[in-house]
Amino acid sequence: MLPSSSFALIGLILPTALCYDGLVVQTTSGEVHGFVNESAPLVRQFLGVPYAEPPVGKLRFAPPETKSHGGVINATAFAPVCIQQFSNSSTIYTAQVPQFLVNGGQSEDCLYLHIWAPALKTEDPQEQALPVFLYIPGGGFTSGGANSLYKIPDQWIQRTQSHIVVVMNYRLNVFGYPNAEGLTDANPGLLDQRMAVEWTRDNIAAFGGDPKRITLWGQSAGGASTSIYGYAWPDDPIVSSLICDSGAAGLLGSGDNQHTNFTFLAGLVGCSGLDAQTELSCVRNVSATTLENALSNYSINGTKPAISFTPFPDNKTAFSNTTDRAVRGLVAKIPAILGSNANEGAGFVAYTPDGPGAATLFSVTESVIACPVSKEIRTRNLVGLPTYRYQYAGNFSNISPVDWMGAYHSSELPLLFGTHYEFRGPSTSFEYNVSHAMEALWLSFASNPTGGPARWTAEEGYFAWPEYQQNTSSILLLASGDTLQQLVTGAGIDGNCTG
Template identity: 65%
Template sequence: MNCFNSCKHENLVKQLSYNTMFFQALVVSGILCLSHLASAASTDGLTVNTTSGQLQGFVNQTAPDVRQFLGIPYAQPPVGPLRFAPPQDPVSSQQLINATTLPNSCMQQFSNGSTIYTAYEREFLISGGQSEDCLYLSIWTPSLEGIDAKGSPLPVFLYIPGGGFTSGGQNSMYKIPDKWVQRTQSHIVVIMNYRVNVFGFPNAAALSHQNPGLLDQRKASVEWTSKNIAQFGGDPDRITLWGQSAGGASVANYPYAFADDPIVAGLIADSGATGIIAKSDPTHSNFSSLAGLVGCSNLNASAELNCVRNVNATTLESALSNYVISKKTPAISFTPSDDNITVFTNYTDRLVHGHLAQLPLITGSNTNEGAGFVPFTPSGPGNATLVNTTLSIIACPVARDVARRDLDSTKYPTYRYLYTGNFSNISPVSWFGAFHSAELPLLFGTHDEYGPGNSTSFEYSVSQTMEALWLSFAENPAAGPKRFNSSDGGYFAWPQFKQNASDLVVFADGGKTLQLATAGPRVDEFCGL
């Protein structure tokens, strides 16, 4: 190579090196700009990374200081070979998840019966659609400014909806907590879907796990939330598992099922107990009967299961619902089975032998639970029917759960209530009274949103008192619920329940926000306790 060509080559190399460095600088600069933009986009806290993927939440004008993340997948869709199977960890999405819409409910068993809910109380019913792809949860959390003002991670309510284990989900108008979180700016609410009826509790002979619906609750209510809630400003060490009706029964059952690894710090069971959860079907006849209705009869257990797994979800649900509505025999139903893994035949034995997580519990019932379970008529079924239904379905099972925990109250502190509220905007017909679920609008702060007429000042007082006690419990379950009333300087510490002592907290009775009473004359004497 001559000198001219050599010099030309060196200049070319220098120019290429300069161009390369310039291009790299542009790339780095661009990356920094993009990084800055991404950071700026997430400074409002609406983009959150989770084990399910990156979520995009939102705020609205109704609750401008509440970040809402709706429809977060906490497990893989339970479809195809995963129908009836325990929930599987979600595959982390590589796409941004638009968490701005409440999800479909799980497949619902429907009924044609008239109840107070279908006649007057539709805000308690499920809105929106249904789908077998339904394992989603939703989170309501304060703004970043609200969380920063507290200076520490917030306590978390993890709510399991009711529905008799045959229906239910998170999309229910009275149980949307955005305004409650907006008002307090001091807690987070998580609400889940879980599989119900045959999809959640199949009890098929070929299955090794008979209660995948309860395993959904564990996967959503504890494991996913515990792993991810810090990303939303929550404290994974202060998760309170709360549920009502079937959700309350699930909460009551939970410390027995996960005695050695509860993860949660406290429990709240509204109108739910272990005594309403278990049934036995050792021959698996319910599943086989339903299989016969959808063309899967006269097969061995494995073939029967595979056949039913391939039936269209709507076809399967319709076959079940229509058969139940027809009142044909033999009757079939799908609720949790006592497999002695997640549900047990002898709860007292488990407590005596220490197979119960040592977690504090708030639990109680309403004075007229029965109104929610009887067929609706304008004049009502009569007082005797209401009382007997209230006692047999809810009040006595709750009382027995409490009595069992009282066998060792130092290990299992219990705080018991009785709700008596009869507010006309929630109970517009006189005989409704404190029906099943009537306390929920006061706890979620939605009592003034939907019913006929306005909430009274007394109703607001009861609501704020109950909310404050529930929240103080979530803040420190080990210390028990307390309330300081800044308006009158009053202080109330909820005493632990003891049989035959005046430590039952009665809400909304006789014009008093709360008062202490003895449980015996109010409930327990009618339950043989």
């Protein structure tokens, strides 16, 4: 890692070291103008690139429409995140690690991508198109987005100069998963994700990326989205591999078969007692802020019946029985990395200084994340899909400032994105080693998915991550105690899962 003084020095020679032609890129959305900044002088950044038409007016609750060519796009600032459902609950994220939360404004006009790519060097022009990560942020399908401090990949690309990262926004809560009776498509938020994949396929070569090596990667709700994506597009996945951090297809599962949630919310905003199409038209004319406030405040008050908006298993974009679908061959035949963290539960309980106790944390860890991930891995094993399984156990004080947090939900992301040292004190040398090892494995997989993840260092030699097989030591356990990596069985997770 270069010290800050080195960044400053590089910044001084920036005009002669880089080819600025790489900051103007022709895309299907328009001519995109990016930038380079002093904190990452070897990274081209293109922030706020539209990939679909604004989903407003008649397009609210509808599938996304392809973005028409819009002339010059000044891609120098994050686009607003999609409309967020808000809460007054205290969590580790609000109390201790707000860098996971989103920044900036929010808007219904939010279907934008954010792209980070290595700078073009005149003295060593890029000869080969680079592998691409297309990242789906998490947030429980109710919140989240690209503008999140811990999940900005500029320093990772600054260090390696060997890949491109694209981070998407997609519609959330009722805007993304309305499941209204008057609609043909229950889950436009999942269709947003597909359109982001299509846009990346069609345009990433202009940024130096390889459209044949796009890895769809997500965490939490983004991991669930990535997992279900393979079932939704079995014959034309476009992407070459999947990475699902702390998320699996089984996490999607609204049971609102009667569309009562949408009708109830419609009543809260003055659209009650209407037939399906009139109800839909009425709600489309309600301001986005009014809808957001009505849904959020109703949920905060704890009034019954509870209502929520997450992906509904419509058997087009989301599915209630993915095992059956896999057995029938209706799943993309591409490799995947799936895994979870040792203390996921800390991210799902109310925050108190002393925590809820080890038993509660373990129970929540297993039921909410670890067991659904385990089930999806068993399904993939059943039909012979190459799968690489991990558990992350890192407990670093600048990421987990309270003892009981440990390897909580999302805590691996600062190590993968290379942002772990930026808040609450410097990172240890071991923390850097873990970060670099995880980045190398993820990047190796994106570069050559069929070859499997691998890494080599002078100190440790060559390590090839084996495909996961049940009842064998093939889970990659990362950062447990002072051990960077080791292979273990799944007994500690799977032995406590049912179904």
